[in-house]
Amino acid sequence: MRSFEYVSPTTKxxxxxxxxxxxxxxxxxxxxxxxxxxxxxxVLAPKRLVNIKQIKDLQGVTYNAQGLRxxxxxxxxxxxxxxxxxxxxxALAEALIEAASPQIRNMATLGGNLCQxxxxxxxxxxxxxxxxxxxxxxxIIEGDNRYHAILANDGPAKxxxxxxxxxxxxxxxxxxxxxxxxxxxxxxxxxxxxxxxTETEREHDLQPNEIVxxxxxxxxxxxxxxxxxxxxxxxxxxxxxxxxxxxxMNGSNxxxxxxxxxxxxxxxxxxxxxxQALSSxxxxxxxxxxxxxxxxxxxxxxxxxxYKVQLARVAVKRALLKAASGGAx
Amino acid sequence: xxxxxxxxxxxxDERSGVSRRDFLKISSISVAVPLVTGPKVVFAAGEQVPxxxxxxxxxxxxINGKKHKADLEPRVTLLDAxxxxxxxxxxxxxxxxxxxxxxxxxxxNKAVYACSVLAIEAQGRQIATxxxxxxGDKLHxxxxxxxxxxxxxCGFCTPGFVVACKAFLDKHPNPTPEDIRRGxxxxxxxxxxxxxxxxxxxxxxxxxx
Numbered sequence: 047m048r049s050f051e052y053v054s055p056t057t058k059x060x061x062x063x064x065x066x067x068x069x070x071x072x073x074x075x076x077x078x079x080x081x082x083x084x085x086x087x088x089v090l091a092p093k094r095l096v097n098i099k100q101i102k103d104l105q106g107v108t109y110n111a112q113g114l115r116x117x118x119x120x121x122x123x124x125x126x127x128x129x130x131x132x133x134x135x136x137a138l139a140e141a142l143i144e145a146a147s148p149q150i151r152n153m154a155t156l157g158g159n160l161c162q163x164x165x166x167x168x169x170x171x172x173x174x175x176x177x178x179x180x181x182x183x184x185x186i187i188e189g190d191n192r193y194h195a196i197l198a199n200d201g202p203a204k205x206x207x208x209x210x211x212x213x214x215x216x217x218x219x220x221x222x223x224x225x226x227x228x229x230x231x232x233x234x235x236x237x238x239x240x241x242x243x244t245e246t247e248r249e250h251d252l253q254p255n256e257i258v259x260x261x262x263x264x265x266x267x268x269x270x271x272x273x274x275x276x277x278x279x280x281x282x283x284x285x286x287x288x289x290x291x292x293x294x295m296n297g298s299n300x301x302x303x304x305x306x307x308x309x310x311x312x313x314x315x316x317x318x319x320x321x322q323a324l325s326s327x328x329x330x331x332x333x334x335x336x337x338x339x340x341x342x343x344x345x346x347x348x349x350x351x352x353y354k355v356q357l358a359r360v361a362v363k364r365a366l367l368k369a370a371s372g373g374a375x
Numbered sequence: 376x377x378x379x380x381x382x383x384x385x386x387x388d389e390r391s392g393v394s395r396r397d398f399l400k401i402s403s404i405s406v407a408v409p410l411v412t413g414p415k416v417v418f419a420a421g422e423q424v425p426x427x428x429x430x431x432x433x434x435x436x437x438i439n440g441k442k443h444k445a446d447l448e449p450r451v452t453l454l455d456a457x458x459x460x461x462x463x464x465x466x467x468x469x470x471x472x473x474x475x476x477x478x479x480x481x482x483x484n485k486a487v488y489a490c491s492v493l494a495i496e497a498q499g500r501q502i503a504t505x506x507x508x509x510x511g512d513k514l515h516x517x518x519x520x521x522x523x524x525x526x527x528x529c530g531f532c533t534p535g536f537v538v539a540c541k542a543f544l545d546k547h548p549n550p551t552p553e554d555i556r557r558g559x560x561x562x563x564x565x566x567x568x569x570x571x572x573x574x575x576x577x578x579x580x581x582x583x584x
Contacts, residue, residue, distance in 0.1 A: 047450045048450070049428065049429035049430075049448055049449075049450050050428065050429055050449060050450060051426050051427065051428045051429050051449065052426070052427040052428050052432075052449035052493075052495055053417070053419075053424050053425070053426050053427070054424070054425075055419055055424055056424075057420060057422075059419075059420035060419040060420045060422060060424055061419075062420070063419040063420045064417065064419045064424065075493075078491055078492070078493065078496075079473050079488075079491050082452070082473075082490075082491050082493070083472045083473060083491070085450075086471060086472065093429075095449070097496060099496065123485075143557070146561075147476070147560050147561025147562075148486055148539070148542070148543065148558060148559075148560075148561050149473070149476060149479055149486050149487050149488045149539070149561040150473060150488070150491075150561065152482075152485040152486060152487050153487055153488075153491065153492065280556065281556055281557050281560035282560035282561060
């Protein structure tokens, strides 16, 4: 790891002013479980780490009639154990438990999970987010792309969005709050994820001197939600496909649905096609199957990942059936 | 490569390019306040914030109930500080990437990967390593259960596994097999002693250890 200077601001305003206005100079340091690995591998080499863990405003979980508010520094473990989360957002609680090993959950923060960098092995080995060879040819097209995107992969970005918690939060209509030198802003969480078109861009709508301050989730006691991951290893592994769904029912029929897939595209992928396919339907093996087929209708596999199309279909179908049969619990 | 490898330090100087002063000039709002003596500070949002490093910083730790002092760079991990500065070599450096669990220690009674905690942020926290578990000549119940159930083979993952098991049992005194699989998923054993470890946990759970 290269050397850096270390500062621990105690307010959000201090943190923002200690961050540089361009990428590469400074990094926000929270749980550190992803950042330190990237620095050890020399993928990132900031001159300054801004440790935000002393900022009290970024802590805490509250739940009231407006819903859930989670400070960005909340540990994944703490949040998974929160009684309100377990009771009112069971699919989120499940995603949090599945997200990482106990040691990581004791350190990793929600803000950091949402901001973690892609697990693409080209990126992690220093070839950049949009890896190319010296002639400008995209490396992933003919390379080992077994874990890469099957949707929205026609641009230079072929990595998959790494957070397993983002899809379920998006299904619950969560918003993310940011603070930077120009003040505060709030985005629907799905808008926080962008597909970079050049190597100088990142995959988040986050300025280099902005910090994630909190995540808010509207009440969801009227929703049937579920989260489903397909992994090679049962516990503590990066998934091959993730699906998160939230259904609002009118009697036995779907009034509105949100279907979000993870690990299929450079961003958490909302499937309008699946949502339309479910409209006014009751959830059965057959309708879940059709919605899953619709969700992957536009999938385009790369040379080594066509298996992911079927896995993603199965994830969507099983998430729908799980939600309809009572959700995550 | 070790973090304190002199060759790497040289490379850093050569390649980082931007001096601290240059960096402070380019960072948007912060203004450098060059002080002749005392701690370095920058002004951030109208207040002074101390800057530590990139050189060595005096640090103080509480490890296994004892105070330890060392001058370390901010980039030194808790794991490297334990092993290289304080001769506490129970926590092992294997993957160094928060995956294998061989470096598991307790920080304020929670299991963490010491490879992924910076020493500088471990100050003021209660750190406990596997060395703290034995009382005199007597093994800790978790250690004894590992012996009784043949739960270690080459033994390299064992110290981390023992600490992870202790933290797991403190939180789940009566675990189900599913709890065990999930609760110990942060530690890997390449010899494949998982079955013995499950038996060790089961033995302890019955005893209520």
